[in-house]
Amino acid sequence: MTALTASPEWKNLENIATQIKAQHMRDWFTADPQRAEKLTKSACGIELDFSKNLITDEVMQALQALAIECQVNKKRQAMFAGEIINHTEQRAVLHTALRNFSGKPVLVDGQDVMPDVLACQQKIQDFVKSVHSGKRKGYTGKPLKEIVAIGIGGSFLGPKIMSEALKPYWFAGVKVHYVANVDGCHIQDVLASIDHRETLVVMSSKSFTTQETLQNTLTAKAWFLEEGGTQQDIAKHFIAVSSNIQAATEFGMDAENIFPLWDWVGGRYSLWSAIGLPIALTIGYDHYRAMLQGAFDMDEHFQNAPMEQNLPMILALLGVWYVNFFDAQSQVLLPYYHYLRGFPAYVQQLDMESNGKRIAGSQTAVDYATGPIIWGSEGTNGQHSFHQLIHQGTSLIPADFMLPLNVPNKNAAHHAMLASNCFGQTQALMQGKTFEECKADLASKGLDDTTLESLATHKTMPGNKPSNTLLFQQLDPKTLGALVAMYEHKVFVQGAIWGVNSFDQWGVELGKELGNQVLDKLVNTDAELGFDGSTNQLISKFRKTNG
Numbered sequence: 001m002t003a004l005t006a007s008p009e010w011k012n013l014e015n016i017a018t019q020i021k022a023q024h025m026r027d028w029f030t031a032d033p034q035r036a037e038k039l040t041k042s043a044c045g046i047e048l049d050f051s052k053n054l055i056t057d058e059v060m061q062a063l064q065a066l067a068i069e070c071q072v073n074k075k076r077q078a079m080f081a082g083e084i085i086n087h088t089e090q091r092a093v094l095h096t097a098l099r100n101f102s103g104k105p106v107l108v109d110g111q112d113v114m115p116d117v118l119a120c121q122q123k124i125q126d127f128v129k130s131v132h133s134g135k136r137k138g139y140t141g142k143p144l145k146e147i148v149a150i151g152i153g154g155s156f157l158g159p160k161i162m163s164e165a166l167k168p169y170w171f172a173g174v175k176v177h178y179v180a181n182v183d184g185c186h187i188q189d190v191l192a193s194i195d196h197r198e199t200l201v202v203m204s205s206k207s208f209t210t211q212e213t214l215q216n217t218l219t220a221k222a223w224f225l226e227e228g229g230t231q232q233d234i235a236k237h238f239i240a241v242s243s244n245i246q247a248a249t250e251f252g253m254d255a256e257n258i259f260p261l262w263d264w265v266g267g268r269y270s271l272w273s274a275i276g277l278p279i280a281l282t283i284g285y286d287h288y289r290a291m292l293q294g295a296f297d298m299d300e301h302f303q304n305a306p307m308e309q310n311l312p313m314i315l316a317l318l319g320v321w322y323v324n325f326f327d328a329q330s331q332v333l334l335p336y337y338h339y340l341r342g343f344p345a346y347v348q349q350l351d352m353e354s355n356g357k358r359i360a361g362s363q364t365a366v367d368y369a370t371g372p373i374i375w376g377s378e379g380t381n382g383q384h385s386f387h388q389l390i391h392q393g394t395s396l397i398p399a400d401f402m403l404p405l406n407v408p409n410k411n412a413a414h415h416a417m418l419a420s421n422c423f424g425q426t427q428a429l430m431q432g433k434t435f436e437e438c439k440a441d442l443a444s445k446g447l448d449d450t451t452l453e454s455l456a457t458h459k460t461m462p463g464n465k466p467s468n469t470l471l472f473q474q475l476d477p478k479t480l481g482a483l484v485a486m487y488e489h490k491v492f493v494q495g496a497i498w499g500v501n502s503f504d505q506w507g508v509e510l511g512k513e514l515g516n517q518v519l520d521k522l523v524n525t526d527a528e529l530g531f532d533g534s535t536n537q538l539i540s541k542f543r544k545t546n547g
Ligand code: F6P
Pocket: 152, 153, 154, 155, 204, 205, 206, 207, 208, 209, 210, 213, 267, 268, 353, 505, 508
């Protein structure tokens, strides 16, 4: 047994969970008309209603006691202070420095990183201005209107969802196309749709070693040269964001055209660095800065708000409650806002790459569940597909619903329907429908008793399914920045409780290594195959078709 599962705080939660499982949320709402009000907290433009959860005051206090036992506050302080908390890579974790508006220094190894951060922000500002004003031109003198942002993982998901979510703030006259996958269909389609003379390629790779990003950039470069550009013109059309300046320069990037980031910025936390340059190109620097400001406000809230009002803390504790004491294996994110449709995919990397771990501390295998599977898609679409399983299936799937109260479209009827669906879903999940209620509904249908009982059984909705509802006045850059930072900190708190290192990602390495070995055999078609039978067979079939 690990120290965590042996702790009195853990045991206490196990006991309370047994009692809670015998109760129904519906009865709590009836007994306490103030429940919704008491269990709603706001910060940074986000209102979190967590009243439709399987919680009582006792549960929340017991969860807070667990967080205290796990020294979450101390670990949080260590992160903001620039201590080496990513111990397997010997790195500080300071994405918060990238949105630090406090004017205070942030030290890494005794060195203030803020001057470099501010200089880079200035470089971003100047660059965006020069593109948007048309001052920076392509080699034929045309303005740069098509931005091809190449990157993958954290060098793609954050920038892409931010750009997408902020569509109402797009700078007119510039279009950003994101390309991540090494599947040649994507880059081919994008390049076929644009004019190379108006194209700016932003290659984003922290390591500058990522196969997909390097290949997509090489393909873009070859296309640029084929279309009529020359080697000399490349500097006007290709820029890079990387912490590996040497590799970027060796690749042929002009030193002037390289935006830096640092090893204390984790890949999935890098959108706040120059990796976010495509966001600034999409929405303009002022909106981009507002987004950073929103994230900073959330950082302040996370550090200063008491636990019972602290949004990231509340979300994290609820997650731990369901993962560890209700065997929830997944969590669903349901943005009821079309422009936020990419958010589940973004949180998927953030959460699953951070807390999809099985070693706590330096080498203890955990004996408890850690990071859940994150999934979801925009409402209302999911209601006509996977919501069936959330309502009546056998897994408990906690849901986060999200809805801006004001939307940038003039279709009031649509918005009311969207909101009614969102609220109606959380209500149905919570209250369900009893067998007796279903029977009463069917009473007038003239069915015989056996059919009526059978149908009522199938129609019964257990309810008692937990959900959070997150409301925003509108999803402006500042609120969006706060929303993303809130999930970052939620993931941090959960990692701190589970004792895992939320900032490395060794699990993705083996696949990359073997992929490279396989690539060698696909390219060198005479090379002998020495893998397992299945892999050898797959390679042979590929060789047969592709020569
Ligand atoms: O393979 C995982 C990963 O390293 C992520 O952590 C990262 O966000 C992504 O690849 C891209 O990495 P890079 O920015 O170095 O190209």
